[in-house]
Amino acid sequence: MSEWTFIAFLFVISFALPAIPIIAGRVLGPRKPNTIKTDTYECGLETVGDTWVQFKVQYYIFALVFLVFDVEVVFLFPWAVAYNQLPLFGVIAGIVFIVTLAEALIYAWRKGDLEWL
Amino acid sequence: MTFSIIWIPFFLMAAFTIGGGLGVVISRNLIHAALFLALSLFGMAGLFVLLEATFIAGAQVLVYLGAIAVLITITIMVTRRLMGITETVNRQWPIAALISLLVFITLTVVNVNAFGAVLEPVAPVPADDITLLGLLLADAEGYFVPFEVASVLLLAALIGSIVVAREARE
């Protein structure tokens, strides 16, 4: 567990350490907000309309394809760790798994969902 | 029960998990709810580490924080109509609270009955547990079938979501 103690300390420290200069910056730096200064910066132009313009569904599809790969990779990692000791059957099982993963990619590719329009 | 140093991270992580969960249901802003969800999932990962299930903890952060929380956030962002909602439109919260309470009580009773109120220390985790996991995943007498079914399931999920998203686009 001593390794995880280190990780826990590191998480706390690396969260707190950069917070100090931000607070110091708030204290040391001037603080004179006005409407023009705190206005949304869009290259000097007045901002028009809502910030929430409609984004294309493409972003969503890529995130979905990634999600599938992400979950599959999590399954593959322990298999990769055991790889050197795997018998023939285990190796074939892994290849079948990777090929299924590739099938997902081929499907998305052939159906044109990997095109960034 | 005497105080032990392990309590501090445990209660911190438990507070993250429960507090995040509460934040998800009571926050009026959908993005805040998604961020609270991420906090809750992070707390879960910390609890897994405390249970020495380090692989599950890593998978938790990778899949739930790195992919699912992000996916939920951008889903809220791409659907513009959801962004403006700050009022809870639902008047069924008393019933929902009642049902949640019942589920909570059931789960507590079932867990206490199954494991007993006093927890026994479990057998030590084998040192090389990830190799063991990998060997079992690809073993015909182990978890070979779930391993392959998982990949087929994910393939089906991908095809399904692409089809649904394409219909929405057209």
Next chain:
Amino acid sequence: MELPPIVTTILAILTDVFTGINDLLMTLWVDTLGLSEQLAMSINTFIGAFALANFVLLNLILTIWFERKVSARVQDRFGPNRVGPWGILQTVADLGKLLTKEIIIPTNADIVPFFLAPLIGVLSVITIWAVVPFTPTAIGADLSVGALYFVAVSSLGLTAILMAGWSSNNKYSVLGAFRAVAMLVSYEVPLFLGLMIPVMLTGTMSMQAIVDSQLIAYFFVMPVAGLIFWTAMIAEVGRQPFDVLEAESEIVAGYNIEYSGFAFAIFYAAEWAHGFTICALMAVLYFAGWRGPFVETIPTLGIVYLGVKVLVIYFIQVWARFTVPRLRLDHIMNLCWKFLVPVMLVLLVVTIVIDKAAAALIPNYLAYLNPDLPYFQRLTGMLPRAGVLLFINVIVGAGALLAVSRQGRAERERIEALRLAEIEPAGPMAPIETGAD
């Protein structure tokens, strides 16, 4: 020659500097101050974590200076040369300036996520260093899930970018955040697959063991996997040529447009530190980290070897950064999903098949993984596997390049034909009358 005891003690500490300091502090806490062993170990762990976090942040002073100097030379300028010798203290001066600047909170900003985002961004970078081995004996935390830990914590960076993009309430920052989601998420796939190669060949996710088993650096064994992994890592950082998420000439500064003063500096620090961190990870995973001559007997040498490797890789990264133009977002996505991922999948399957066949045919194929054997026996033991894997990589790499060049030629011909078809119906143009001969 008899050395005085104080000299031998100092030499012993210098041979293995991290363990030496650890033991020295332990004697100080336990023997001199009379603390319990458990508490003394906790204090040392805390000091280690604190020193590591500070190293990552203070190191930025040097790396930013280095990067500005290299970029200046690439662009035929001098770069910072006023503050301190060779301008080395320029970053310190910049930090002082940023500290006295106002941190502007834009209208309609969501304050809590607005300030949490840079903190999480820098956290996701510093915590990666916990699994970077510095010497054979010194690593922050030699986790059995080291490789998984690294990808897990670095995926927190995406959350930071999303939080910043959303909470600033600015169209450009939202655009930057969305580009970040599309790009970073896509490039995590070749990153994972490239990370799987060292894990698979070593048979563990512990970073220390991965370095230990690289008697021949994996980059020279699996060059194709190494290059794909490296490309994916640069994209993960979002540096040129993959800097569409904060392309200053397109979307001003992307997700961090509304940040000013030290809140901006922290974001900047996170990005710069990430750029350096990926070099360290590349050195560890594909260039054998601390491995070098005599490192087994004098572990301190490991820092030197690692440092040199990291600096060379960092120089290449900076060099690429200031010479390669920015790619378009659709090209970036095509590069990832239609080139890197398929090539990596094919490489993975071919490697598995041929490597396992070789393991069955060649005796003592995996004996080199045993860390108890003498060094030269391990080195020669790795040669057959290195040869087989290199052969696979050359074949797959050549095949991939051939496929791309054929595809490229077909594409050029298609566009050429389209252009001709557009021009033809209008008929040949009349020669332009030029009044004089």
